[in-house]
Amino acid sequence: MKQFVKHPLNWELIYDFKKKTGFWQSFWQSRFKMHPWLESIITFIYPARCRCCEQYMSVGKVHYICDDCWEQIEFISEPYCEICGKPIDFNPTPGHDGTQKCRWCWRHQPKFSKARSIASYELTLRQAIHLFKYEKKIVMAKHFAELMKDTAPKLFDLSDYNYIIPVPLHKSRYEERGFNQSELLARELENLFDIPLHLGNLVRVKDTRPQFSLETREEKLTNVQDAFEVREPEKIEWKNILLVDDIFTTGATVSEIAKTLLSEGANRVDVFTLARAG
Ligand SMILES: [Zn+2]
Ligand SMILES: [Zn+2]
Numbered sequence: 001m002k003q004f005v006k007h008p009l010n011w012e013l014i015y016d017f018k019k020k021t022g023f024w025q026s027f028w029q030s031r032f033k034m035h036p037w038l039e040s041i042i043t044f045i046y047p048a049r050c051r052c053c054e055q056y057m058s059v060g061k062v063h064y065i066c067d068d069c070w071e072q073i074e075f076i077s078e079p080y081c082e083i084c085g086k087p088i089d090f091n092p093t094p095g096h097d098g099t100q101k102c103r104w105c106w107r108h109q110p111k112f113s114k115a116r117s118i119a120s121y122e123l124t125l126r127q128a129i130h131l132f133k134y135e136k137k138i139v140m141a142k143h144f145a146e147l148m149k150d151t152a153p154k155l156f157d158l159s160d161y162n163y164i165i166p167v168p169l170h171k172s173r174y175e176e177r178g179f180n181q182s183e184l185l186a187r188e189l190e191n192l193f194d195i196p197l198h199l200g201n202l203v204r205v206k207d208t209r210p211q212f213s214l215e216t217r218e219e220k221l222t223n224v225q226d227a228f229e230v231r232e233p234e235k236i237e238w239k240n241i242l243l244v245d246d247i248f249t250t251g252a253t254v255s256e257i258a259k260t261l262l263s264e265g266a267n268r269v270d271v272f273t274l275a276r277a278g
Helices: 011-020 022-034 036-045 067-071 103-108 123-133 140-155 171-177 181-193 217-224 252-263
Strands: 115-120 163-166 202-204 228-230 240-248 268-276
Touching: 067 123, 103 217, 115 140, 123 140, 123 240, 123 268, 140 181, 140 268, 163 181, 181 240, 202 252, 217 252, 228 252, 240 252, 252 268
Parallel strands: 115 268, 163 240, 240 268
Antiparallel strands: 202 228
C-alpha cells in the first residue's frame, strides 16, 4: 500500500492568510525568504513525496509536485484550430472566411471568438488539477495562474479585455465544493493580467449534470442550454470579455455562456482555460 507522507506545512492556511492580510503576507515571506534553512530542516524531518512520481522531494517551486514533473507539462503548440484551439496534426484548408477550423467548429459554430488552453489535460496537469479541484489544494491556483501568465501574451492581446469572468458554478455545486475553481484562477489572473474581475453578474441558473458524465456532444449542448443568465446586462454592454475556466472539454459550456453574454450586449467573448481535454 502506498504511504504518502503528509506535507509538513499547511500550505492552504498559509495561502489563505497571505490572501487576506498584508501582515501575514510579510510574516510568511520574511520568514521563508530570510530563513531557507528552516524549510530545509522541516523537509528533512518530514519529507514529502511528489504526487505524480512519488519521489521524495524538497520544498520546490510548486507544492505537492516536484520540479521535474512540473517541467514536463507539455504546452499546446500550433497547428491548432483557430477558433477552439484544438490541436490538429495537419494544416487544414482555410474556409471561405479565411479561418482554419476543426470539424467541430465547422459544425457547431461556437459563439466565442476564440478559445485557447495552455496544455493538454494529462499526466502532471491532470494530477495537479485533481489535487486542486477534488482534494481542495487551493494553493495550486497560484501555480496554474503563473503558467497561464507565461503563455497568455502569445495567445491573447491582454490590453483588449474589459473584464475577466470565471465560469460560474450553480449555487448548490458551490456549496457542495466550498469554492469555485475557475473563480480562484480568475482571482489570480486579475492581478497578473491587470484586467478587472467581474463577479456575480453572470450566474448559472440551471443545476446541470457534469458534462463529463454525458456521452455525446449533442447531449452536452442540450445539458447547458439556457443554463446561464446575466443579472445586470448594462454592465457588460460593449465589453470584451475573457472567460476563464480550468478545463476545456467540448466547448459546449463556454459557447453557451458566450451566447448569453453576447445576447445581453457584450461585444466579444474569448475563452482561456488551463487545460484541454480532447
Ligand atoms: Zn515528481
Ligand atoms: Zn475548433
